[in-house]
Amino acid sequence: xxxxxxxxxxxxxxxxxxxxxxxxxxxxxxxxxxxxxxxxxxxxxxxxxxxxxxxxxxxxxxxxxxxxxxxxxxxxxxxxxxxxxxxxxxxxxxxxxxxxxxxxxxxxxxxxxxxxxxxxxxxxxxxxxxxxxxxxxxxxxxxxxxxxxxxxxxxxxxxxxxxxxxxxxxxxxxxxxxxxxxxxxxxxxxxxxxxxxxxxxxxxxxxxxxxxxxxxxxxxxxxxxxxxxxxxxxxxxxxxxxxxxxxxxxxxxxxxxxxxxxxxxxxxxxxxxxxxxxxxxx
Amino acid sequence: xxxxxxxxxxxxxxxxxxxxxxxxxxxxxxxxxxxxxxxxxxxxxxxxxxxxxxxxxxxxxxxxxxxxxxxxxxxxxxxxxxxxxxxxxxxxxxxxxxxxxxxxxxxxxxxxxxxxxxxxxxxxxxxxxxxxxxxxxxxxxxxxxxxxxxxxxxxxxxxxxxxxxxxxxxxxxxxxxxxxxxxxxxxxxxxxxxxxxxxxxxxxxxxxxxxxxxxxxxxxxxxxxxxxxxxxxxxxxxxxxxxxxxxxxxxxxxxxxxxxxxxxxxxxxxxxxxxxxxxxxx
Numbered sequence: 001x002x003x004x005x006x007x008x009x010x011x012x013x014x015x016x017x018x019x020x021x022x023x024x025x026x027x028x029x030x031x032x033x034x035x036x037x038x039x040x041x042x043x044x045x046x047x048x049x050x051x052x053x054x055x056x057x058x059x060x061x062x063x064x065x066x067x068x069x070x071x072x073x074x075x076x077x078x079x080x081x082x083x084x085x086x087x088x089x090x091x092x093x094x095x096x097x098x099x100x101x102x103x104x105x106x107x108x109x110x111x112x113x114x115x116x117x118x119x120x121x122x123x124x125x126x127x128x129x130x131x132x133x134x135x136x137x138x139x140x141x142x143x144x145x146x147x148x149x150x151x152x153x154x155x156x157x158x159x160x161x162x163x164x165x166x167x168x169x170x171x172x173x174x175x176x177x178x179x180x181x182x183x184x185x186x187x188x189x190x191x192x193x194x195x196x197x198x199x200x201x202x203x204x205x206x207x208x209x210x211x212x213x214x215x216x217x218x219x220x221x222x223x224x225x226x227x228x229x230x231x232x233x234x235x236x237x238x239x240x241x242x243x244x245x246x247x248x249x250x251x252x253x254x255x256x257x258x259x260x261x262x263x264x265x266x267x268x269x270x271x272x273x274x275x276x277x278x279x280x281x282x
Numbered sequence: 283x284x285x286x287x288x289x290x291x292x293x294x295x296x297x298x299x300x301x302x303x304x305x306x307x308x309x310x311x312x313x314x315x316x317x318x319x320x321x322x323x324x325x326x327x328x329x330x331x332x333x334x335x336x337x338x339x340x341x342x343x344x345x346x347x348x349x350x351x352x353x354x355x356x357x358x359x360x361x362x363x364x365x366x367x368x369x370x371x372x373x374x375x376x377x378x379x380x381x382x383x384x385x386x387x388x389x390x391x392x393x394x395x396x397x398x399x400x401x402x403x404x405x406x407x408x409x410x411x412x413x414x415x416x417x418x419x420x421x422x423x424x425x426x427x428x429x430x431x432x433x434x435x436x437x438x439x440x441x442x443x444x445x446x447x448x449x450x451x452x453x454x455x456x457x458x459x460x461x462x463x464x465x466x467x468x469x470x471x472x473x474x475x476x477x478x479x480x481x482x483x484x485x486x487x488x489x490x491x492x493x494x495x496x497x498x499x500x501x502x503x504x505x506x507x508x509x510x511x512x513x514x515x516x517x518x519x520x521x522x523x524x525x526x527x528x529x530x531x532x533x534x535x536x537x538x539x540x541x542x543x544x545x546x547x548x549x550x551x552x553x554x555x556x557x558x559x560x561x562x563x564x
Contacts, residue, residue, distance in 0.1 A: 035375075035379050262486060
């Protein structure tokens with residue numbers, strides 16, 4: 001049975017890390033939901049915008065996979081760039097869409113966790129004052145509607161690069177939102193906070209860069225697997241990423257990569273058949 | 283009110299034309315559904331696979347937009363690569379997912395047409411013998427469930443490049459499926475057939491190339507707008523495409539393009555602000 005995870009929040013959950021800045025992840029035990037069905041995961045996972053890229057969910061799933069060798073993980077992408085907390089309120093379009101996608105996933109998977117990252121769009125105007133209360137209504141409603149009352153919710157903090165430049169300049173109250181996110185995770189059952197400390201952004205000053213998303217995903221997994229808050233960067237983030245990047249690919253994964261190159265016109269049919277035969281005979 | 287169109291079928295509806303082989307379409311009056319909401323359309327529209335590319339829906343919408351200057355068109359991407367007709371049977375996952383997406387769209391749009399392209403996965407083994415009957419059940423059920431009994435269904439034929447090479451080699455009975463698709467459109471109310479005559483494929487021998495998808499989209503629109511079958515290529519396909527490509531972009535479209543380049547790291551924040559100011563002052 002696939003263990004599935006729901007991706008909720010705004011652009012830094014969807015992922016805007018530049019694809020070419022980190023090694024790709026090809027792992028046949030990581031799936032993503034497309035048209036209500038599971039497909040092999042290839043980034044971008046959460047295609048809410050043409051600029052979607054590397055998300056924390058990729059390295060989260062890769063590390064999950066390394067520590068759960070007999071199982072398959074499935075990602076349910078529902079994050080929406082720029083969305084405010086109000087746009088996730090109970091029975092809003094984003095809320096109902098996420099519930100609907102989760103229900104498709106739950107037909108043949110066990111919903112095992114919720115990955116939440118939101119708050120940039122609420123980092124101004126005193127919105128932090130009512131953030132906790134609003135988030136509680138949303139999390140309670142999701143757990144109720146999907147009948148998963150005790151499901152872990154992993155809640156990431158906002159990056160310290162906010163409030164300074166580019167599109168991030170307006171997020172002047174991000175640290176106050178962070179306090180609310182942390183307080184929420186500390187007080188609510190089965191909720192875990194993950195720090196964004198030391199993570200960096202794209203030149204736009206608001207979107208986490210690709211390498212930071214990879215590290216953030218490891219922290220999310222640490223919080224999920226240990227059932228505890230992650231309040232400091234992990235000491236071995238680089239080593240864990242290298243370990244996963246250097247995994248030997250299976251035959252299916254190698255053929256999948258060749259198939260993509262062929263489908264994208266990067267090789268002839270004869271070359272493709274040659275490569276597949278070579279992989280199968282190895 | 284947005285006029286929306288449901289994209290159903292397999293990979294040639296999703297679109298696998300290479301993005302870099304045709305000019306892009308940026309048109310603020312063309313939207314696509316993402317997370318249950320409308321976003322400005324940027325190709326690929328139907329992101330069922332990492333290799334998704336140019337679909338017929340792009341030029342269909344662009345030509346629709348030229349002939350409906352006061353209105354907005356919305357595309358609902360639900361096509362699934364490799365799917366057989368059985369995988370679209372009533373109450374299958376793909377069927378229910380498409381109904382669910384259409385219902386999100388219909389909250390603030392008028393569902394105005396169904397774009398269907400499927401059959402490669404049934405072009406063998408005598409599947410053509412029962413294709414008509416199965417398709418009828420599906421179309422009847424969609425019209426019933428969405429309460430659009432008279433909605434036009436535009437049904438494209440399969441390409442003559444099939445049955446010859448690459449991944450298309452196995453589609454030996456594509457002409458028999460074409461006969462069924464045509465017969466279906468001729469006999470069923472508000473159904474229109476669109477020929478794939480003279481369209482060409484990617485090197486894989488199964489997926490329509492980008493320029494063919496652009497032409498196919500014009501034919502789909504001709505069938506939709508004239509409410510008649512399109513049994514021959516249009517005489518002015520190249521001119522129509524040139525006409526649409528050469529449209530002067532609005533300020534919003536120009537800013538949207540700059541925003542994408544900025545979000546993808548192709549320019550600095552200062553350069554981005556300079557470009558936006560320049561566009562606004564023109």
